[in-house]
Amino acid sequence: xxxxxxxxxxxxxxxxxxxxxxxxxxxxxxxxxxxxxxxxxxxxxxxxxxxxxxxxxxxxxxxxxxxxxxxxxxxxxxxxxxxxxxxxxxxxxxxxxxxxxxxxxxxxxxxxxxxxxxxxxxxxxxxxxxxxxxxxxxxxxxxxxxxxxxxxxxxxxxxxxxxxxxxxxxxxxxxxxxxxxxxxxxxxxxxxxxxxxxxxxxxxxxxxxxxxxxxxxxxxxxxxxxxxxxxxxxxxxxxxxxxxxxxxxxxxxxxxxxxxxxxxxxxxxxxxxxxxxxxxxxxx
Amino acid sequence: xxxxxxxxxxxxxxxxxxxxxxxxxxxxxxxxxxxxxxxxxxxxxxxxxxxxxxxxxxxxxxxxxxxxxxxxxxxxxxxxxxxxxxxxxxxxxxxxxxxxxxxxxxxxxxxxxxxxxxxxxxxxxxxxxxxxxxxxxxxxxxxxxxxxxxxxxxxxxxxxxxxxxxxxxxxxxxxxxxxxxxxxxxxxxxxxxxxxxxxxxxxxxxxxxxxxxxxxxxxxxxxxxxxxxxxxxxxxxxxxxxxxxxxxxxxxxxxxxxxxxxxxxxxxxxxxxxxxxxxxxxxxxxxxxxxxxxxxxxxxxxxxxxxxxxxxxxxxxxxxxxxxxxxxxxxxxxxxxxxxxxxxxxxxxxxxxxxxxxxxxxxxxxxxxxxxxxxxxxxxxxxxxxxxxxxxxxxxxxxxxxxxxxxxxxxxxxxxxxxxxxxxxxxxxxxxxxxxxxxxxxxxxxxxxxxxxxxxxxxxxxxxxxxxxxxxxxxxxxxxxxxxxxxxxxxxxxxxxxxxxxxxxxxxxxxxxxxxxxxxxxxxxxxxxxxxxxxxxxxxxxxxxxxxxxxxxxxxxxx
Ligand SMILES: Nc1ncnc2c1ncn2[C@@H]1O[C@H](COP(=O)(O)OP(=O)(O)OP(=O)(O)O)[C@@H](O)[C@H]1O
Ligand SMILES: [Mg+2]
Numbered sequence: 067x068x069x070x071x072x073x074x075x076x077x078x079x080x081x082x083x084x085x086x087x088x089x090x091x092x093x094x095x096x097x098x099x100x101x102x103x104x105x106x107x108x109x110x111x112x113x114x115x116x117x118x119x120x121x122x123x124x125x126x127x128x129x130x131x132x133x134x135x136x137x138x139x140x141x142x143x144x145x146x147x148x149x150x151x152x153x154x155x156x157x158x159x160x161x162x163x164x165x166x167x168x169x170x171x172x173x174x175x176x177x178x179x180x181x182x183x184x185x186x187x188x189x190x191x192x193x194x195x196x197x198x199x200x201x202x203x204x205x206x207x208x209x210x211x212x213x214x215x216x217x218x219x220x221x222x223x224x225x226x227x228x229x230x231x232x233x234x235x236x237x238x239x240x241x242x243x244x245x246x247x248x249x250x251x252x253x254x255x256x257x258x259x260x261x262x263x264x265x266x267x268x269x270x271x272x273x274x275x276x277x278x279x280x281x282x283x284x285x286x287x288x289x290x291x292x293x294x295x296x297x298x299x300x301x302x303x304x305x306x307x308x309x310x311x312x313x314x315x316x317x318x319x320x321x322x323x324x325x326x327x328x329x330x331x332x333x334x335x336x337x338x339x340x341x342x343x344x345x346x347x348x349x350x
Numbered sequence: 351x352x353x354x355x356x357x358x359x360x361x362x363x364x365x366x367x368x369x370x371x372x373x374x375x376x377x378x379x380x381x382x383x384x385x386x387x388x389x390x391x392x393x394x395x396x397x398x399x400x401x402x403x404x405x406x407x408x409x410x411x412x413x414x415x416x417x418x419x420x421x422x423x424x425x426x427x428x429x430x431x432x433x434x435x436x437x438x439x440x441x442x443x444x445x446x447x448x449x450x451x452x453x454x455x456x457x458x459x460x461x462x463x464x465x466x467x468x469x470x471x472x473x474x475x476x477x478x479x480x481x482x483x484x485x486x487x488x489x490x491x492x493x494x495x496x497x498x499x500x501x502x503x504x505x506x507x508x509x510x511x512x513x514x515x516x517x518x519x520x521x522x523x524x525x526x527x528x529x530x531x532x533x534x535x536x537x538x539x540x541x542x543x544x545x546x547x548x549x550x551x552x553x554x555x556x557x558x559x560x561x562x563x564x565x566x567x568x569x570x571x572x573x574x575x576x577x578x579x580x581x582x583x584x585x586x587x588x589x590x591x592x593x594x595x596x597x598x599x600x601x602x603x604x605x606x607x608x609x610x611x612x613x614x615x616x617x618x619x620x621x622x623x624x625x626x627x628x629x630x631x632x633x634x635x636x637x638x639x640x641x642x643x644x645x646x647x648x649x650x651x652x653x654x655x656x657x658x659x660x661x662x663x664x665x666x667x668x669x670x671x672x673x674x675x676x677x678x679x680x681x682x683x684x685x686x687x688x689x690x691x692x693x694x695x696x697x698x699x700x701x702x703x704x705x706x707x708x709x710x711x712x713x714x715x716x717x718x719x720x721x722x723x724x725x726x727x728x729x730x731x732x733x734x735x736x737x738x739x740x741x742x743x744x745x746x747x748x749x750x751x752x753x754x755x756x757x758x759x760x761x762x763x764x765x766x767x768x769x770x771x772x773x774x775x776x777x778x779x780x781x782x783x784x785x786x787x788x789x790x791x792x793x794x795x796x797x798x799x800x801x802x803x804x805x806x807x808x809x810x811x812x813x814x815x816x817x818x819x820x821x822x823x824x825x826x827x828x829x830x831x832x833x834x835x836x837x838x839x840x841x842x843x844x845x846x847x848x849x850x851x852x853x854x855x856x857x858x859x860x861x862x863x864x865x866x867x868x869x870x871x872x873x874x875x876x877x878x879x880x881x882x883x884x885x886x887x888x889x890x891x892x893x894x895x896x897x898x899x900x901x902x903x904x905x906x907x908x909x
Binding site for chain 1: 784789
């Protein structure tokens, strides 16, 4: 059963990491040529006494799709939620390190967090529709910005719902409560809500985990459509999905970024044995 | 992996203990169920008692006539019967009846006890009339004749009863007209004079008595006074005319003891031959009494007539209280839950609020009297109503101060319920809103509050239920036995927040403990209590319906 791959550096890194040893991230050189939208350097985060992220160094390339993969509890959501500072809302969170969006610091005291978040859209791991109608849900960010023009709102609503592959199901019930929809519908509604504001960055935390294959396909098509105009960071447990939609893939383990490189390399010929094991499903 | 068969374990399987009776929980079902049953029995018993007593009070009873062995005659409605221990050696336990004989101005008593032992004969006279009067309580007697302007127009019971029915409605209408003139019209005229006087006094306080402004105002005042006096005279004339017309109709009656009584029709509110009534006739009397009870004004020191002012006062006060308590409670809870950093101070505040809910309500009454009436009210009077001092306007009990006092009393309920509702709003919703670029306040306004609304309504319902049933503090801050005017009427500015008011809870207390004719008032206590319960129930029903509509809109979730 053991397939020997002579290219790999042999090591027992994962056990050593669990024992507290640190290794630098294996970042592929291709990434250095990319124009960074987001630069993360020396980023640590802890929930009270429990540290969830350890010394993360990475760049998120502009206009590309970056996938975060790794076993459950390794800190993918935490990293994603640090980007738009949603984690700030928890009083226990301590942050150390730097993050720069377009060269401007994300965590400087002078930063207007609301302004920052307006440039990002987020889809959460669990669907979280608001207690209001489908229509109001989708145009929530526009409402917040004080947009009143009905035709603009209608247009945005339809475009976003089409983009999230849910227009056909909702066009006749736009004024019904969003809470009455199925879990999968709610998740697509949340995707529609996130893209309605046309953010620069789209953060997606397992957007398809509650969806059937057809809807999943449509979301993947949507991501393919958005690539180029938008920068997308997507967390997923589905390796095929990561392979299909992303340009770059980052493998995380126990709060560390282990390997980060172009998706094709990560899936076909990663530098580390551990990455190979994970993406082929041998552990995790 | 391997094809080796699983080795059978040698270790014997651990025997799990048999499930004991207690572990199964059978006895717990009985215990918990029993607790529920006891609680239910108590509540149902309470409601049933009040319902049965309250609903039957207004049903007309027959009027028997008793002849005692001593030779006296009594006629009236049997209120209740009981057994008592007699002094007689031969018969130990006797039955006796409490008979409402009325005719207070003749006999000096409303009720007499008659021992069954003493009754020689009991009859149901065909023409026994029950007469409810505007004063002196009920009258029981026989119609003998009818005089119209001094001429006898009927001299048999039948003819007299016929004449009574023919004229009574018109006489009643005239009586109502007189009352309307006496209370409202004259009140309005008086108010005009009072306003003029206050204007004059205001000018006097401002410019002094020698100023030309005062002279002008004084001239105006004299003019108004003249006009008012003239108006007053015409009103008086009208009243005298109506009275004279009414006094022409007199029903001649004879009591069971044979004493003749001439009763002006204008004294009679309602009369009926109790022993002749069919079921439909009784139902007619019953509903006419309910109608008077619900929509009429009280008479005879509140023990008869209606309770409309009390119903009105209760509803208005409860609504005003909700209007005051909900915004404040919600704001306080919002700060505590959404803005304040959790810590020692917030916990201390929260504990104090919870303890506030346990403070006896009379303490709030005393506080309301001292703070609202004597401090704030007196200050308002000094600033805006100086001309009518030393008569207080706001510096005494009134519906506004009562509502605010009760709002204070129910504030903890609203705060606690709102806090609970706020903490039940899933954090993921808040995060969703922040991720869309919402500010804290936008998130609260658009997501948190709508979602928490049903819970807030629950708090309001609890507050209303507590506030509407509270009596003790009200006695200090504005509830009165008899309010001359309703706190809301058609005279500008329509809502008279400074007026004292009547309240059903206080009315019950007053009926039960302060009434001279307590036997007659007792059944009314139950009827009024029933009414209070129904009223609170209706107010709550309203709020519950509102809440379920909100809940359908904001909370339902499906997966
Ligand atoms: N609010 C929190 N308070 C304390 N610890 C937290 C909190 N959220 C996450 N953690 C911890 O941080 C670590 C990383 O969590 P995170 O949610 O980022 O994992 P994940 O990679 O997204 O996992 P999954 O794939 O299961 O979603 C976990 O060990 C978790 O226990
Ligand atoms: Mg996660």
